[in-house]
Amino acid sequence: MDLIFVNLIDGLVTGLLLFMLSAGLTLIFSMMGVLNFAHASFYMLGAYFAYQISLAMGFWMGLLLAPIIVGVLGAGVERYGLRRVHQYGHVPELIFTFGLALLIEEIVQFIWGKNNVAYNAPEILQFSAFAIAGNSIPAYKIFMIFISVSIFIGLLFILTRTRIGMIIQAALSYPRTVEALGHNVPLIFMGVFGVGTGLAGVAGVIAGPTLGTFPGMAFVLGSIVFVTIVIGGLGSLWGALVASLLIGWITTFAASYNIRFEDILLSVGFSMPENMAESPFRDIWNMTTPQIGPILPYLLMIIILVVRPHGLFGKRDA
Amino acid sequence: MTDQQITTDPAKPAQRMRAGGTTVTLMPWILAGLVLLVLPFIFQSNSALTIMNKMSITIIFALAYNMLLGQGGMLSFGHAVYMGVGGFACVHIMNASEFFSMLPLPLLPIFGGLFGMGLAMIVGSFSTRKAGTVFAMISLGVGELIAACSLIFVAFFGGEEGVSGDRTYALPLFGIEFLRQIEVYYLVAFWLMLSAILMFLFSRTPIGRMANAVRDNPERAEFLGYSARWVRFYSFTASGFFAGIAGAMFAINYEILTEENLNLVTSGTILLVTFLGGVGFFFGPIIGAVVFTLVQTVLSLQTDLWAIYAGALFVATVMFFPGGLAGLIMMHGPAAKLGKLHYLVLPYLKTLIPAGIGILGVCALVEMTFHVRHASIGSNEMTLFWTTFDSHSLMPWAVAVAVSVVAFWIMRRNLPELVAAWHQANGVAKDKL
Numbered sequence: 145m146d147l148i149f150v151n152l153i154d155g156l157v158t159g160l161l162l163f164m165l166s167a168g169l170t171l172i173f174s175m176m177g178v179l180n181f182a183h184a185s186f187y188m189l190g191a192y193f194a195y196q197i198s199l200a201m202g203f204w205m206g207l208l209l210a211p212i213i214v215g216v217l218g219a220g221v222e223r224y225g226l227r228r229v230h231q232y233g234h235v236p237e238l239i240f241t242f243g244l245a246l247l248i249e250e251i252v253q254f255i256w257g258k259n260n261v262a263y264n265a266p267e268i269l270q271f272s273a274f275a276i277a278g279n280s281i282p283a284y285k286i287f288m289i290f291i292s293v294s295i296f297i298g299l300l301f302i303l304t305r306t307r308i309g310m311i312i313q314a315a316l317s318y319p320r321t322v323e324a325l326g327h328n329v330p331l332i333f334m335g336v337f338g339v340g341t342g343l344a345g346v347a348g349v350i351a352g353p354t355l356g357t358f359p360g361m362a363f364v365l366g367s368i369v370f371v372t373i374v375i376g377g378l379g380s381l382w383g384a385l386v387a388s389l390l391i392g393w394i395t396t397f398a399a400s401y402n403i404r405f406e407d408i409l410l411s412v413g414f415s416m417p418e419n420m421a422e423s424p425f426r427d428i429w430n431m432t433t434p435q436i437g438p439i440l441p442y443l444l445m446i447i448i449l450v451v452r453p454h455g456l457f458g459k460r461d462a
Numbered sequence: 463m464t465d466q467q468i469t470t471d472p473a474k475p476a477q478r479m480r481a482g483g484t485t486v487t488l489m490p491w492i493l494a495g496l497v498l499l500v501l502p503f504i505f506q507s508n509s510a511l512t513i514m515n516k517m518s519i520t521i522i523f524a525l526a527y528n529m530l531l532g533q534g535g536m537l538s539f540g541h542a543v544y545m546g547v548g549g550f551a552c553v554h555i556m557n558a559s560e561f562f563s564m565l566p567l568p569l570l571p572i573f574g575g576l577f578g579m580g581l582a583m584i585v586g587s588f589s590t591r592k593a594g595t596v597f598a599m600i601s602l603g604v605g606e607l608i609a610a611c612s613l614i615f616v617a618f619f620g621g622e623e624g625v626s627g628d629r630t631y632a633l634p635l636f637g638i639e640f641l642r643q644i645e646v647y648y649l650v651a652f653w654l655m656l657s658a659i660l661m662f663l664f665s666r667t668p669i670g671r672m673a674n675a676v677r678d679n680p681e682r683a684e685f686l687g688y689s690a691r692w693v694r695f696y697s698f699t700a701s702g703f704f705a706g707i708a709g710a711m712f713a714i715n716y717e718i719l720t721e722e723n724l725n726l727v728t729s730g731t732i733l734l735v736t737f738l739g740g741v742g743f744f745f746g747p748i749i750g751a752v753v754f755t756l757v758q759t760v761l762s763l764q765t766d767l768w769a770i771y772a773g774a775l776f777v778a779t780v781m782f783f784p785g786g787l788a789g790l791i792m793m794h795g796p797a798a799k800l801g802k803l804h805y806l807v808l809p810y811l812k813t814l815i816p817a818g819i820g821i822l823g824v825c826a827l828v829e830m831t832f833h834v835r836h837a838s839i840g841s842n843e844m845t846l847f848w849t850t851f852d853s854h855s856l857m858p859w860a861v862a863v864a865v866s867v868v869a870f871w872i873m874r875r876n877l878p879e880l881v882a883a884w885h886q887a888n889g890v891a892k893d894k895l
Contacts (some may be wrong), residue, residue: 179595225781232784235537238598239737240780242539246730247773254770254832365608367726374599396765431614439610442603449600 151396154405157285159392160292164347165365166384167299167373168340173315174379176226178234181241184366186341189427190214190348191357192256195263203266211345217457218341222334245362253359265353288350295346296385303381312336315377322354371445377458391441398437405431490745491659498651502644511643517755518654519711524736524747525661526704531733532741533665534697535677536590540605542728543706547608548578548706549723550619552713554627556627567632567640571710573651578706580700590694593680597694602726609725627713640714650711657704664700673697674819718733734776740786749787767832771825789859798885805887809880816872822847830858 169183193213194206201209221244229240262337265284272280303309315332317320323329355361372391376383406429448455501514523545530536552574556562589600612619619625630639630644638645664670672693675683680690713719722728731754739750754772762769783790797803826846833844834854844851851858 179598188546225777228781229784234594235535236780236784238537238595239733242730242733242779243773243776243780246734247770247777250767250770254767254828255835277716363726367602370599370602378595421885428615435614439607442607442610445603446588446600446607449596449603453592453596 146276146279147400148275150281151400152291152393153281153285154398154400155393156389157288157392158396159389160289160296161347161351162365162369162372162392163385163388164292164295165344165369166376166388167296167381168343169369170373170376170379170381170384172337172340173373175333176230176237178226178237178241179370180340181238181366182221182244182248183241183341183344184369185245186214186218187344187348187351187365188252188359188362189217189248190345191263191352192252192261192348193345194349194352195256195261195357198263207349210349211342214345214348215342218344219334219338221341222337226337227330244278245366249359249362256359258359260356260358263352263357282305284354288354291346291350295343299343300381343350368441371441373455375441375448375455377455380455380457383455383457385400389443394440394444395437398433398440401433404447405429441448474871483784491655495655498655502647502765510641511647513755513759515647515715516759517752518650519708519715520732520735520751520755521748522654522657522711523708524703524739524751525658525731526701527732527736528741528744528747529661529664529673529697529701529704531736532743532746533670533677534593534673534694534701535618535692536593536698537733538601538729539598539726539733540601540603540608540729541701542706542726543605543608543724544578544582544702545709545712546612546719546724546728547581547709548574549709549713549719550625551577551706552710553625553627553717554618555632556629556713556717557625559631562631564633566635567629568635568649568652570632570714571707574710574713577702577704578656578709579699579703582702582705586695586698586702590698591691592860593676593690593694602643605724605726607730609721612721612724619721619724620719622721624718624722626718629714629717646715650715653707653711657707658748661700661704665744669693669696705765729887734772738776738786740788740790742785743788743792746786746788748752749791753787765829767828796889797884800887800889802887802889805883806880809856809876812876813873813880816869816876820869822864822871823862823869826862827859827866830862 165183165187169180172180172183190210193210194203197209225240225244226237227418229237269282269284269287271283274281288324301309303313311322311327312332315327315329319329322332352361355364368391372387373384375390376385376387409429502511505511505514506686507791523541526545527538527541530538530541552570555565555570555573585600585604589597589604613621619846630641632640640646640649665673672683672688672764673696675686675695676688676690683690683693709719709723712723735750735754736747737750739748757772757775758768761771765771779786794803794806797806829846837844846858
């Protein structure tokens with residue numbers, strides 16, 4: 145029972161982290177209709193910039209400055225890259241962001257090398273907040289939860305309660321009408337792209353110390369983020385939240401409960417093959433949930449796409 | 463429908479158009495075959511043969527990929543899976559010694575193709591319902607899934623070390639046991655020709671033509687009575703077949719397959735290759751595969767940073783030449799037809815040579831930065847462009863910056879001349895602009 149609480153908190157941290165990435169990505173998608181493959185790369189850039197800044201000015205300045213730099217960089221990519229490729233159609237846009245992701249990974253390796261860099265949580269947060277049955281929960285995790293939740297609330301407030309949010313929402317559905325009303329729609333698009341990548345940057349800044357800051361970190365998280373927004377329904381902020389938490393919990397629970405397929409197969413009524421070493425199905429018998437945990441999100445996505453192509457909360461087809 | 467017969471006379475261009483461009487000129491194919499025959503006599507070293515084999519395999523795979531991306535408009539992020547599974551199946555056939563000893567090696571790729579096709583049929587049955595983003599995402603999911611499975615299902619995929627076989631246990635064909643690299647080269651070249659011809663013919667069949675129609679306007683194709691979904695399914699299956707053949711060639715050439723043949727990196731690379739070559743033309747992926755393999759092997763010998771250059775080249779291609787190299791070549795078609803290609807030669811030299819020098823200058827800067835940041839402490843000497851110097855001194859930096867700036871400045875100055883020459887060569891009068 146206690147373990148469940150620990151896992152719930154761990155899953156929540158992973159899920160909220162995923163949400164910070166997927167929120168920006170899903171906003172960008174509903175705006176431009178294109179999936180930004182380089183989104184996780186901006187997350188990685190956030191972590192590396194924060195590391196570089198924290199060397200000189202400490203963690204908190206990194207938390208403040210790195211997302212801004214990443215956001216400006218993202219806006220630049222939209223203005224000078226995507227807007228240019230947009231005229232060729234959607235597939236080249238997707239390919240462009242894919243190429244950008246490759247390039248950013250190479251550039252990061254070029255500047256900071258191939259190994260982990262020593263980017264750590266600030267000392268002020270390095271204590272255990274509380275303990276559940278002997279499992280101590282680090283204060284940094286609570287801090288991560290706090291930051292992500294406040295960002296979600298802030299985002300929701302801006303999008304639904306302020307004038308700017310209204311214009312953004314209108315521009316998502318009827319860009320031409322909004323333009324005719326005298327708003328600068330390309331600027332709005334650039335701004336949303338910048339804010340979305342900036343959010344990914346925040347995620348990078350706070351995830352870097354716990355998940356490690358290395359050139360492969362974008363690759364590790366990148367495809368999971370797509371899976372998340374596809375499951376949640378492209379363009380839906382709530383869907384992104386639900387899917388992020390779902391994936392966070394599924395992967396955490398699969399990793400910590402060791403259920404062997406042998407037991408499931410036996411209980412369903414299969415009998416053990418007599419010569420296990422020779423049996424072609426031996427791998428199925430030896431499978432455990434921690435082993436297949438990482439692929440569960442992909443399986444979930446394929447099932448969702450086949451059964452319900454617009455995702456859990458999406459209003460239109462992906 | 464009228465019962466008027468459309469007669470085709472290939473000699474008359476207008477009728478050739480009406481026949482849908484099905485007139486196949488044989489000349490390029492004969493030339494390609496001759497080149498493939500002669501190449502090993504020109505480049506005799508073993509390393510050259512290795513590169514050529516690699517190139518041929520990449521060409522088959524890239525052509526198969528372009529059946530989806532270029533002809534069917536489906537962007538796949540997990541196509542390495544079909545090649546990989548075809549290859550793994552072939553290695554397992556190699557290891558089934560009783561069966562394999564009755565099978566001539568040149569027939570093995572058929573099995574690879576069938577396995578690739580089988581998997582493509584299973585996946586395609588649900589992934590081809592939609593094109594666009596849904597298709598791309600499902601292909602990504604399936605790709606990741608199977609790549610991850612390769613570490614779980616050790617019996618088939620061999621886990622981390624992969625599975626290996628021995629091609630020489632096959633039934634000898636006319637006494638050839640495929641022990642030597644040159645024999646393998648001709649086997650691969652034979653299958654390259656065969657699959658290239660088959661893929662080209664596929665693009666000329668009604669189903670290949672419908673794939674183009676569905677790519678451009680699925681709704682209209684549906685109104686004409688074609689099921690867009692089934693058209694996509696057939697393209698997908700055919701593409702899986704040829705990807706499986708590429709996998710079989712890989713298995714025959716390297717005799718080992720690992721998780722690397724399935725993962726996202728391989729899938730991404732083939733996308734890069736195909737797009738670099740140009741998706742709009744049948745021969746685009748061939749150019750892409752040749753150029754990419756050369757760049758990869760030659761550059762990776764020279765510098766550790768080759769991937770960064772390849773990435774930059776790719777992004778630049780998407781941004782400025784979405785037609786790829788093939789599109790760039792075909793842009794000169796009209797000028798060539800008008801016989802005005804010679805107008806372009808001098809302006810090209812005047813802009814491209816400075817541009818090349820400028821790019822080399824920037825590369826030098828990049829290399830020096832890398833050396834300063836990552837070389838072991840104390841080793842300040844580096845060798846670049848056949849000169850050895852101290853990377854921590856000011857002089858080489860000043861030279862590199864000066865060379866790049868001057869070169870780019872000259873290029874910019876000569877650019878209007880090129881634009882003017884371009885318009886002239888394409889027959890646009892100046893006053894009409």
